[in-house]
Amino acid sequence: DQQVKQNSPSLSVQEGRISILNCDYTNSMFDYFLWYKKYPAEGPTFLISISSIKDKNEDGRFTVFLNKSAKHLSLHIVPSQPGDSAVYFCAASPRPANFGNEKLTFGTGTRLTIIP
């Protein structure tokens, strides 16, 4: 039962253009969403997050949009740079029960390739 889905295994984008990575989830208890970037043979690197009280969060070239009614989020990268080529994972967690931390449920990832 894949609760977090990234339906595009790969995406190629021209350098300088916008990259849009999509993620869908099925569990309505998910309340906090994160994007991680991963290079081969390295651990995931945290990029940006959003909680369910917001519909948009921006950090430099990265913007995450959340549509709770559609259970969909997306990551926009603009302008795309060659160093952005990596695998991007969407992750989600439920609202912590007692102001603690909760486990993350990951999607299967999207491999982004930026074409110079």
Place this chain on the structure above:
Amino acid sequence: NAGVMQNPRHLVRRRGQEARLRCSPMKGHSHVYWYRQLPEEGLKFMVYLQKENIIDESGMPKERFSAEFPKEGPSILRIQQVVRGDSAAYFCASSLESGLYYEQYFGPGTRLTVT
């Protein structure tokens, strides 16, 4: 300002041997999580620990796997009597102690190969 540290980075074990994976969280972090990534898959949660306590082990296989996070020293993920299906990348993450939402920061992983 060291990040999450894991060792060893690569570990080769024969079937039936034991594997011990170590994780030192970021300075100031007292929450540790272990995830496993099989080839061509996303990361799957295994266990969540705080100092001297297992908080959630719902993702751990019932047999052969155990984890600890002692008062002093790193967190240890232990796999007894390894089998080929245990071959995977094992990632540790850590986060801050308190607050509602905190990002988890990941280490570089340990790649376990069972021959």
